[in-house]
Amino acid sequence: MTSQPNDDTLRDMHRRMVRIRHFEETAGKMMEDGKIPGALHLYVGQEAIAAGIMVHLADTDQITSTHRGHGHLIAKGGDFNRMYAELFGKATGYCKGKGGSMHICDMDLGMLGANGIVGAGPPIAVGAAFANKFKDNGAVAVTFFGDGASNEGSVHEAANMAGLFKLPIVMVCENNGYGEYTAQKNHQAIVDVADRAAGYGMPGVVVDGMDVVAVYEAAGEAIDRARSGGGPTLLECKTYRYYDHVGVRGMGLSYRTDEEVMEWKKRDPIDLFEARLSEQDIMSKDDMAAVHETVKGELDVAIQFANDSPMPDPSTLLDDVYYVA
Amino acid sequence: MAEAQTTEARTLPYVAAITEGIRQVLLEQENAFVAGEDVAGAGGVYGSFKGLLAEFGERRVIDTPISEAGIIGLGVGAAATGCRPIIDLMFMDFLGECMDEVANQMAKMRFMFGGAAQLPITVLTMAGAGLNLAAQHSQSLEAWLCHLPGLKVMMPATPYDAKGSIIAAARDSNPVFVILNKMSLGLPGEVPEDPYEVPIGVANIVRPGTNFTIVAFGRMLHEALTAAEDLKADGIDTEVIDPITLQPFDTDTVIDSVKKTHRAMIVHEAVRFAGFGAEIAAQIQELAFDYLDAPVARVGAPFSPVPFSPGLEPHYVPNAKTIAAEARRTLGL
Ligand SMILES: Cc1ncc(C[n+]2csc(CCOP(=O)(O)OP(=O)(O)O)c2C)c(N)n1
Ligand SMILES: [Mg+2]
Numbered sequence: 001m002t003s004q005p006n007d008d009t010l011r012d013m014h015r016r017m018v019r020i021r022h023f024e025e026t027a028g029k030m031m032e033d034g035k036i037p038g039a040l041h042l043y044v045g046q047e048a049i050a051a052g053i054m055v056h057l058a059d060t061d062q063i064t065s066t067h068r069g070h071g072h073l074i075a076k077g078g079d080f081n082r083m084y085a086e087l088f089g090k091a092t093g094y095c096k097g098k099g100g101s102m103h104i105c106d107m108d109l110g111m112l113g114a115n116g117i118v119g120a121g122p123p124i125a126v127g128a129a130f131a132n133k134f135k136d137n138g139a140v141a142v143t144f145f146g147d148g149a150s151n152e153g154s155v156h157e158a159a160n161m162a163g164l165f166k167l168p169i170v171m172v173c174e175n176n177g178y179g180e181y182t183a184q185k186n187h188q189a190i191v192d193v194a195d196r197a198a199g200y201g202m203p204g205v206v207v208d209g210m211d212v213v214a215v216y217e218a219a220g221e222a223i224d225r226a227r228s229g230g231g232p233t234l235l236e237c238k239t240y241r242y243y244d245h246v247g248v249r250g251m252g253l254s255y256r257t258d259e260e261v262m263e264w265k266k267r268d269p270i271d272l273f274e275a276r277l278s279e280q281d282i283m284s285k286d287d288m289a290a291v292h293e294t295v296k297g298e299l300d301v302a303i304q305f306a307n308d309s310p311m312p313d314p315s316t317l318l319d320d321v322y323y324v325a
Numbered sequence: 326m327a328e329a330q331t332t333e334a335r336t337l338p339y340v341a342a343i344t345e346g347i348r349q350v351l352l353e354q355e356n357a358f359v360a361g362e363d364v365a366g367a368g369g370v371y372g373s374f375k376g377l378l379a380e381f382g383e384r385r386v387i388d389t390p391i392s393e394a395g396i397i398g399l400g401v402g403a404a405a406t407g408c409r410p411i412i413d414l415m416f417m418d419f420l421g422e423c424m425d426e427v428a429n430q431m432a433k434m435r436f437m438f439g440g441a442a443q444l445p446i447t448v449l450t451m452a453g454a455g456l457n458l459a460a461q462h463s464q465s466l467e468a469w470l471c472h473l474p475g476l477k478v479m480m481p482a483t484p485y486d487a488k489g490s491i492i493a494a495a496r497d498s499n500p501v502f503v504i505l506n507k508m509s510l511g512l513p514g515e516v517p518e519d520p521y522e523v524p525i526g527v528a529n530i531v532r533p534g535t536n537f538t539i540v541a542f543g544r545m546l547h548e549a550l551t552a553a554e555d556l557k558a559d560g561i562d563t564e565v566i567d568p569i570t571l572q573p574f575d576t577d578t579v580i581d582s583v584k585k586t587h588r589a590m591i592v593h594e595a596v597r598f599a600g601f602g603a604e605i606a607a608q609i610q611e612l613a614f615d616y617l618d619a620p621v622a623r624v625g626a627p628f629s630p631v632p633f634s635p636g637l638e639p640h641y642v643p644n645a646k647t648i649a650a651e652a653r654r655t656l657g658l
Binding site for chain 1: 367
């Protein structure tokens, strides 16, 4: 039942990955230039996961994200203008400047928020999946969480309920080998988080998170299963984050070697995919260059928009604490 | 302020004073250990555990998984069975992840067991807004803890008090939270080299004054001191009191001050509504009602989560200006 991506889907995934990459590279520079306040967790290196999964989803399907959430929103169709405006803290941003990078969301796209609390997404996604089943609307929820997050009780509780209630959900562990500065071998006694699936009564699948087609195929199967009433899947994607835990250079700690970073970069998800696309004559070098240029142009526009946008007025401080009819 | 046992004071930043306090506890108490997320290899995300792994080794300085309920639970269990854990909760906001272990286990175990258990556990955590870290990384939740019988709660504002509070907390055989402030990490101050305690439950009159009392704690102490200088222009001679410990609270020092000054204001960074200032204000009116010449004022954050935007956050967190303005309003100036 594994579906192969057709050429349009391949081009679509490429565009999503390139959008994430340039958005994040630009954001990293802006942060270093002092344009983006607060904390910024970059998704560079992990693009294949968001792209290979989100391409299966409709706006009516929901996702929950993490502190490293820009890639998820972009792949779900996020608007650069409103994203940059939010990162700058502007009134025109996705959260009117209230949330920033760690709380960026788009409810119309079913993106139920990045999250500042590690492990907070899965229970919320279980709630969305429950509502989908309750309403019998055929929608699927996908929750993203890290290897570090997989050690939070909230993630186990959510996974257990997903399995018990046979919910239409895919639980995606983006295993980039580290929770902050702690390597996976120092935070859990297993290698594959997917091994835990057995304990939740759901299939566990490990996939190469640097290979967008592999992610696409595994995710397709899991999402089909969820949508057709077959219950949840724990999908673990092995990946790597290129930059520091927070920001670009972060705290400058030596918790991983340059060689290790270089090794992973040799399997850069975009490079790998572009080689394949050109080998298979799906996109020419020029086609791909055009995608990059278009995306960069969109980013210039978005940054201009964010720059030109006003800061939120202090009088809005108490807005949106409650719903007011 | 407790007198140091030594005159050997140097200027240290707040963060280094924290490290020195923890280090001296580890030297002093062989059953003490430090556990938390990224406290060992990384030396803590604020640098407050720097060097401790190298000096004390993996047995006593322990990186944990991201499992706050598990970490606090580990501390409770180890404390109940003879260790003296120092547990780090990276951001105070993460209390949400482990509130059962804090509220229903740590705080109540001794009482529920009829005194059969002893829980010498210290929890270090970071509070405070001002760094655009938004609603889940900026809170001051001390009121949550002060409402729980069985816990002690300290909120040191200076390097001196940070080190001394940590040592006092670790020597105490009850659960003690030491709430630190992430905006103050670089704040310099005099810190004696030898170990010393800032006694739990003893307030510090940081600035003596005659006709107005401000009770301020955490980072707001510094803002209140600046406001006090500003108020001099209007003939207000402000006494600034830092309780340092919120639970147990040094009521006497505050009441004595108010009896002298006849007017009082409480300043904290937490949301004003149902904040710890409400408790202090209630105590003042109960115990010094006849001495008051003005309503007891309170300054705190508005009733909203902490906003991210640089256009909003500065309007959210109280500062010297807003404190002075509220003082003038309440004093009818
Ligand atoms: C409940 C909670 N604990 C700790 C943190 C601090 N923190 C933020 S991200 C992070 C690491 C998360 O690691 P992982 O889940 O693997 O995601 P990654 O950063 O690798 O994408 C930690 C410990 C937090 N935000 N929330
Ligand atoms: Mg990780």
